[in-house]
Amino acid sequence: xxxxxxxxxxxxxxxxxxxxxxxxxxxxxxxxxxxxxxxxxxxxxxxxxxxxxxxxxxxxxxxxxxxxxxxxxxxxxxxxxxxxxxxxxxxxxxxxxxxxxxxxxxxxxxxxxxxxxxxxxxxxxxxxxxxxxxx
Numbered sequence: 001x002x003x004x005x006x007x008x009x010x011x012x013x014x015x016x017x018x019x020x021x022x023x024x025x026x027x028x029x030x031x032x033x034x035x036x037x038x039x040x041x042x043x044x045x046x047x048x049x050x051x052x053x054x055x056x057x058x059x060x061x062x063x064x065x066x067x068x069x070x071x072x073x074x075x076x077x078x079x080x081x082x083x084x085x086x087x088x089x090x091x092x093x094x095x096x097x098x099x100x101x102x103x104x105x106x107x108x109x110x111x112x113x114x115x116x117x118x119x120x121x122x123x124x125x126x127x128x129x130x131x132x133x134x135x
Contacts, residue, residue, distance in 0.1 A: 071134060074134060075131065075134050078127055078130055078131050078134065079131070081127055082124065082127050082128065082131065085120060085123055085124045085127060086124065088120055089117065089120050089121065089124060092113065092116060092117045092120060093117070095113060096113045096114070096117060099113055
């Protein structure tokens with residue numbers, strides 16, 4: 001009877017030996033899968049980070065171009081207004097000079113012209129200040 005117990009003991013040892021390498025293989029496969037998953041997640045997160053950075057850069061460039069175009073449009077509009085006011089000032093100066101030359105005892109008209117000229121100069125100064133702020 002010893003032979004039957006010996007044979008069953010040797011069978012158990014043999015099955016343990018056989019199951020032991022397969023258990024190690026399962027652990028190695030699990031470790032490899034986990035490592036592959038972590039590596040894939042890391043690579044994907046880096047890829048997504050680069051995509052977000054590219055998108056932000058593109059959006060920033062777009063916004064900067066829009067701001068630049070808006071600034072240039074405002075600057076052009078203010079330049080036109082300044083030119084228009086300068087021409088008005090010049091015409092008022094000519095009118096004032098003409099009025100001074102032809103003035104008699106009635107100085108009300110020249111006073112009105114001086115007042116209008118001062119108002120135009122104030123407007124011109126404020127527009128020039130706005131242009132300097134835009135620069």
